[in-house]
């Protein structure tokens with residue numbers, strides 16, 4: 339394993355050297371609290387350099403009041419070393435995210451979106467959702483809300499890469515910022531006062547000891563120790579940071595797994611499709627050229643069967659699930675058009691109410707490995723404690739049926755960076771609980787509301803029962819033909835509104 343300061347030809351330093359950039363030598367230590375702080379003392383230590391952790395780092399590096407903070411990202415993920423543009427013409431990775439217009443605005447604000455545009459991405463302006471009973475369908479169109487697109491599908495590795503590229507533009511010393519290792523243990527101030535345990539360097543001066551005793555102590559797997567005013571737990575759903583902080587969670591596992599993979603068509607797909615089947619939804623998402631991404635939810639047993647069947651059988655199964663399998667195609671009735679006319683008096687007609695049901699493009703081949711993920715809902719009781727904030731999947735996981743998970747995480751990243759900036763502007767301690775509570779208050783209600791909506795959908799669609807099927811059909815018809823309802827749903831899913839309710 340490379341230690342800090344050693345050269346890695348494939349890593350960031352190598353990349354910077356190859357691209358003519360320079361890795362700045364460590365600047366002299368800054369003054370913190372009147373005493374000179376060492377290189378191992380930080381303002382913000384971000385544990386986890388996934389999409390959300392990198393977004394926090396990027397947002398902080400972008401804002402005038404926070405760009406001078408000493409920020410570290412700790413993650414051993416080798417992807418953090420690759421900051422070249424990823425080839426657009428390669429086969430798309432099977433891990434993708436549908437990002438909302440709210441997320442796109444955030445990426446634009448922090449200067450990372452232009453790097454996405456240089457790499458593979460697929461905007462979509464149309465979406466069709468229907469269910470296997472053939473009783474109803476809903477089509478959405480970005481024109482319903484006078485927008486250019488409903489969302490954009492981007493590979494997760496492109497999202498990370500774009501954030502890293504942006505960080506590299508902002509920080510000459512990105513190599514100093516990214517620690518390619520893992521968090522081993524964490525001690526919050528009251529505990530870290532008991533310094534002197536095996537392996538710790540004794541503080542060189544009393545002043546240093548005093549200052550550090552008020553910081554969080556992070557022991558890393560490569561033997562280094564860091565001290566920070568604030569720790570951001572961005573280390574995913576099994577967050578070590580959350581567990582060490584003793585923050586409890588509420589949630590449950592769904593009796594479902596999601597299979598994801600990339601398939602090919604004979605022509606380009608420009609629409610996001612989702613069909614609800616008795617076992618769970620299957621989504622076909624455009625990812626550029628003639629490729630689509632599949633996210634197919636089913637029981638864990640079915641998932642392992644679908645993972646191991648031949649690619650030809652799998653493609654046949656996908657086409658059946660997206661077309662004639664399980665039930666007929668839905669149709670519009672004259673009653674639907676009556677409802678449409680009735681509600682057009684309240685807020686105008688949405689363009690897509692007149693769109694007919696379409697059959698999605700057939701997959702012609704499987705071109706990636708199939709991966710299966712168990713699904714769960716999880717929500718942290720607290721997002722913050724003194725000197726700690728949780729973001730992204732470390733704070734909440736939701737069912738992927740509406741592609742909202744990482745969008746909520748990006749919302750967390752934006753809100754936390756904003757709160758830290760507010761703290762800096764008034765000279766507050768950025769690890770202070772009353773400051774961090776503002777972040778929790780801002781995000782918790784929005785995240786809980788989305789988790790509840792998605793959980794409701796998951797439950798509503800996992801029962802095959804006559805009266806409930808009729809109720810679901812009514813919901814599809816309502817969303818298709820009642821324009822104000824349709825516009826409300828689109829705005830909420832696009833991240834323009836924090837609440838699913840009319841306001």
Ligand SMILES: Cc1cc2nc3c(=O)[nH]c(=O)nc-3n(C[C@H](O)[C@H](O)[C@H](O)COP(=O)(O)OP(=O)(O)OC[C@H]3O[C@@H](n4cnc5c(N)ncnc54)[C@H](O)[C@@H]3O)c2cc1C
Nearest residue numbers: 386388389390435436521573574730731741742743744745
């Ligand atoms: C099948 C599926 C489809 C999905 N589709 C969508 C979608 O379309 N749209 C959407 O918005 N969301 C989607 N999601 C959700 C989305 O993938 C997650 O919300 C997102 O990955 C969370 O990002 P994160 O950065 O919070 O956590 P993660 O992606 O889990 O990253 C955590 C990082 O922390 C690091 N780490 C962990 N432990 C340590 C440690 N001890 N020390 C240092 N580093 C550590 C890991 O290496 C990792 O890099 C989907 C999820 C699934 C399962």
